[in-house]
Amino acid sequence: xxxxxxxxxxxxxxxxxxxxxxxxxxxxxxxxxxxxxxxxxxxxxxxxxxxxxxxxxxxxxxxxxxxxxxxxxxxxxxxxxxxxxxxxxxxxxxxxxxxxxxxxxxxxxxxxxxxxxxx
Amino acid sequence: xxxxxxxxxxxxxxxxxxxxxxxxxxxxxxxxxxxxxxxxxxxxxxxxxxxxxxxxxxxxxxxxxxxxxxxxxxxxxxxxxxxxxxxxxxxxxxxxxxxxxxxxxxxxxxxxxxxxxxx
Amino acid sequence: xxxxxxxxxxxxxxxxxxxxxxxxxxxxxxxxxxxxxxxxxxxxxxxxxxxxxxxxxxxxxxxxxxxxxxxxxxxxxxxxxxxxxxxxxxxxxxxxxxxxxxxxxxxxxxxxxxxxxxx
Amino acid sequence: xxxxxxxxxxxxxxxxxxxxxxxxxxxxxxxxxxxxxxxxxxxxxxxxxxxxxxxxxxxxxxxxxxxxxxxxxxxxxxxxxxxxxxxxxxxxxxxxxxxxxxxxxxxxxxxxxxxxxxx
DNA sequence: GTGGTCTAGACCACT
DNA sequence: GTGGTCTAGACCACG
Numbered sequence: 010x011x012x013x014x015x016x017x018x019x020x021x022x023x024x025x026x027x028x029x030x031x032x033x034x035x036x037x038x039x040x041x042x043x044x045x046x047x048x049x050x051x052x053x054x055x056x057x058x059x060x061x062x063x064x065x066x067x068x069x070x071x072x073x074x075x076x077x078x079x080x081x082x083x084x085x086x087x088x089x090x091x092x093x094x095x096x097x098x099x100x101x102x103x104x105x106x107x108x109x110x111x112x113x114x115x116x117x118x119x120x121x122x123x124x125x126x127x128x
Numbered sequence: 129x130x131x132x133x134x135x136x137x138x139x140x141x142x143x144x145x146x147x148x149x150x151x152x153x154x155x156x157x158x159x160x161x162x163x164x165x166x167x168x169x170x171x172x173x174x175x176x177x178x179x180x181x182x183x184x185x186x187x188x189x190x191x192x193x194x195x196x197x198x199x200x201x202x203x204x205x206x207x208x209x210x211x212x213x214x215x216x217x218x219x220x221x222x223x224x225x226x227x228x229x230x231x232x233x234x235x236x237x238x239x240x241x242x243x244x245x246x247x
Numbered sequence: 248x249x250x251x252x253x254x255x256x257x258x259x260x261x262x263x264x265x266x267x268x269x270x271x272x273x274x275x276x277x278x279x280x281x282x283x284x285x286x287x288x289x290x291x292x293x294x295x296x297x298x299x300x301x302x303x304x305x306x307x308x309x310x311x312x313x314x315x316x317x318x319x320x321x322x323x324x325x326x327x328x329x330x331x332x333x334x335x336x337x338x339x340x341x342x343x344x345x346x347x348x349x350x351x352x353x354x355x356x357x358x359x360x361x362x363x364x365x366x
Numbered sequence: 367x368x369x370x371x372x373x374x375x376x377x378x379x380x381x382x383x384x385x386x387x388x389x390x391x392x393x394x395x396x397x398x399x400x401x402x403x404x405x406x407x408x409x410x411x412x413x414x415x416x417x418x419x420x421x422x423x424x425x426x427x428x429x430x431x432x433x434x435x436x437x438x439x440x441x442x443x444x445x446x447x448x449x450x451x452x453x454x455x456x457x458x459x460x461x462x463x464x465x466x467x468x469x470x471x472x473x474x475x476x477x478x479x480x481x482x483x484x485x
Numbered sequence: 486g487t488g489g490t491c492t493a494g495a496c497c498a499c500t
Numbered sequence: 501g502t503g504g505t506c507t508a509g510a511c512c513a514c515g
Contacts, residue, residue: 016434019514034232056515098228102245105224109217113153116246123242126221127235138490164502175492180503188426196254197499197502257499272470294500336466340483343462347455351391354484361480364459365473376505402487413507418488435487435514 012053020055024063032072032083033094043073043081131172139174143182151191151202152213162192162200250291258293262301270310270321271332281311281319369410377412381420389429389440390451400430400438 012027014020031037043064044052050060064081067073071089075081084090109119131146133139150156162183163171169179183200186192190208194200203209228238250265252258269275281302282290288298302319305311309327313319322328347357369384371377388394400421401409407417421438424430428446432438441447466476 016432020434021514030230034230058515062515094231098231098233098241099245101224101227102241105220106242106245108220111149111153112213112217114217119246120242122217122221123225123239126218126225127238140490165504166502177493178491181490183503194254194503196258196504199502259499268468272468296500300499332469336469336471336479337483339462339465340479343458344480344483346458349387349391350451350455352455357484358480360455360459361463361477364456364463365476378505404487415508416506419505421488432488437487 021059021063021066024053024055024060025066028063028067029072029093029097032090033097037083039083039085039087039090041083043083045080140178140182140185143172143174143179144185147182147186148191148212148216151209152216156202158202158206158209159204160202162202164199259297259301259304262291262293262298263304266301266305267310267331267335270328271335275321277321277323277325277328279321281321283318378416378420378423381410381412381417382423385420385424386429386450386454389447390454394440396440396444396447397442398440400440402437 012023014023028037037043043049046057046060046064049055049064050057053060064073068075068081070093071086072084072093073081074084106119109122110116114122131142133142147156156162162168165176165179165183168174168183169176172179183192187194187200189212190205191203191212192200193203225238228241229235233241250261252261266275275281281287284295284298284302287293287302288295291298302311306313306319308331309324310322310331311319312322344357347360348354352360369380371380385394394400400406403414403417403421406412406421407414410417421430425432425438427450428443429441429450430438431441463476466479467473471479
């Protein structure tokens with residue numbers, strides 16, 4: 010996994026986003042063990058503190074959990090994962106539609122644009 | 129014009145975005161005079177410096193220009209405005225599609241989701 | 248005479264510069280009568296105060312003088328005009344050379360560049 | 367590095383110009399880390415905000431870039447630097463020639479003047 | 486310690 | 501009254 014960070018957004022948020030997507034896509038599966046913080050940090054060329062912050066936040070969301078002294082794992086709660094996926098999708102969709110509507114575009118126009126873009 | 133600011137994004141960026149949209153929508157028309165910096169600032173309950181920062185950035189983009197000691201105006205370059213509009217739309221559309229594709233969704237699935245959301 | 252003003256520099260300075268050049272070039276000759284302030288102002292689409300400011304400054308330099316109730320004239324002091332011309336030229340030349348030298352260019356290099364540019 | 371500011375031009379513009387020249391000359395090299403905003407500000411006896419304004423503008427030009435929380439660096443895009451250098455030189459040269467031509471001087475006369483001035 | 490943002494308030498030149 | 505510049509000083513997120 011290689012991550013191109015942009016400098017406008019906090020790195021830890023970009024990492025969170027990336028791992029979230031991996032989970033939603035199913036690349037990381039329920040119960041999978043995650044690399045150690047250190048390992049992760051070196052792989053991403055990132056400060057361990059940053060890595061830790063990202064994983065902590067994922068833990069508070071519930072997408073990963075920690076087994077003391079053993080490592081971090083993807084949650085076994087598949088419902089949660091699905092819920093996350095749906096949320097992610099409807100979120101993106103709604104804001105997308107909202108933004109275009111804000112420009113005064115009608116739904117028909119939005120559909121047209123999408124047809125043009127989806128090839 | 130009332131603007132509700134969110135705390136995640138810098139105020140000046142939100143102002144830029146808002147004015148940009150007004151221009152794109154045609155609420156502000158080519159050659160229109162903008163409210164003075166101070167007036168704008170009081171209306172938005174923002175420090176004049178902040179307001180100025182936003183307007184300066186819009187000027188470097190080229191969407192507005194300054195007449196010395198006279199005020200600020202919407203660009204007369206309608207091509208630029210149209211270009212901005214198109215850019216804005218295709219930008220939003222492309223990232224939207226990219227984000228959903230990244231999740232492994234096929235184009236058909238994206239279409240379905242949109243149909244569900246567009247009511 | 249048509250003047251395209253830029254918005255970065257004060258208009259009155261641009262006017263001064265322009266009239267100065269006209270005098271140096273000899274378009275305005277020793278003893279010539281200048282248009283009235285009002286006339287000038289309408290021609291240049293400029294506030295009369297601005298026009299006045301410009302002419303006043305030219306008067307303090309000595310390039311023009313006022314005959315009470317009669318109008319403004321180009322100085323009859325041709326020496327002054329010549330001095331101005333020389334000053335203008337050596338000024339521009341010296342700063343030009345200084346700026347390029349500052350970049351670390353040798354005199355030979357500057358000569359080359361000039362040969363390339365002068366066609 | 368000591369900078370003598372003149373009062374005619376905004377300080378932040380003079381700073382921009384100075385840093386630009388340092389980059390063009392190669393005193394600051396591709397990828398070099400710049401002093402921190404605060405450090406720079408104290409060195410130049412300028413308010414940090416002013417310093418920041420200058421650096422921001424250099425960033426929009428692309429000559430420097432920011433690494434979040436880490437510092438600012440000279441661009442690694444050496445082509446851009448070269449382009450800037452050329453632009454700077456031809457710009458200065460062209461306006462110089464234009465200004466003298468505007469006075470009615472022939473190219474031969476300009477050459478003579480330069481020979482006189484270049485010693 | 487780094488840059489980013491924001492506020493408050495002041496002064497200036499120009500028209 | 502307009503924008504432009506500058507200072508002082510504060511707070512924040514990030515790493």
